[in-house]
Amino acid sequence: MAKFFTPVQINEFKECFSLYDKKQKGKIVVKDLITVMRCLGTSPTFGEVERHLQVHKIEKSGELDFSTFLTMMHRQMQQEDxxxxxxxxxxxxxxxxxxxxxxxxxxxxxxxxxxxxxxxxxxxxxxxxxxxxxxxxxxx
Incomplete structure (x- = not known):
């Protein structure tokens, strides 16, 4: 995913992601995903977030790592115009x-x-x- 984002963007995403990584294990809980994405300037709907989770086979009660988050951000940013x-x-x-x-x-x-x-x-x-x-x- 690094090829789709500048180093500055990745640092910004990582900083915001880390704020929601409460256990400091490199993961955020799914319920925080839409908040993190919106903090970073995208406007996903709940339905779009659910589709991102389905693509990655992540349960609503689950967690996701930064790499998966970057993939979701890339997909979200591509579909927004x-x-x-x-x-x-x-x-x-x-x-x-x-x-x-x-x-x-x-x-x-x-x-x-x-x-x-x-x-x-x-x-x-x-x-x-x-x-x-x-x-x-x-x-x-």
């Missing part, structure tokens, strides 16, 4: 199917979902009549 997810979310928000959404609507959605906007971002969004110049071609 943040750009596609963002564009799909924008597409779903574009109820009139015009290829853009109003800045005020984007701001409302972001803040409703708990996204904190900086003062600069908060001042920038309302001044924009629409965000079609950012994503119009991608929404089509």
């Amino acid at each position: 943040p750009k596609a997810e963002i564009l799909e979310a924008l597409r779903m928000t574009d109820k009139q199917k015009k290829g853009f959404i109003q800045a005020s609507e984007l701001r409302a959605k972001l803040t409703m979902l708990g996204e904190k906007l900086t003062n600069k971002e908060g001042k920038w969004l309302p001044g924009r009549p629409a965000l079609h110049h950012l994503a119009r071609q991608r929404l089509q």
Whole structure:
């Protein structure tokens, strides 16, 4: 798995993994897996985690080592595509199917979902009549 990750990534993964290795045996319990993966920037669903466990034949009450964890992280990162997810979310928000959404609507959605906007971002969004110049071609 080292060929798929940079040394910096592996060190970051190992550091986070070690925080959940409570017995210091080089393993984490399955119930902590989703937390560790999310701490490292992925967004697995419970179903995705269950599939990772099935592939490796690991029981829900079991443990996994760092090598297996790296394999799961690689598989998870391959299947996630943040750009596609963002564009799909924008597409779903574009109820009139015009290829853009109003800045005020984007701001409302972001803040409703708990996204904190900086003062600069908060001042920038309302001044924009629409965000079609950012994503119009991608929404089509």
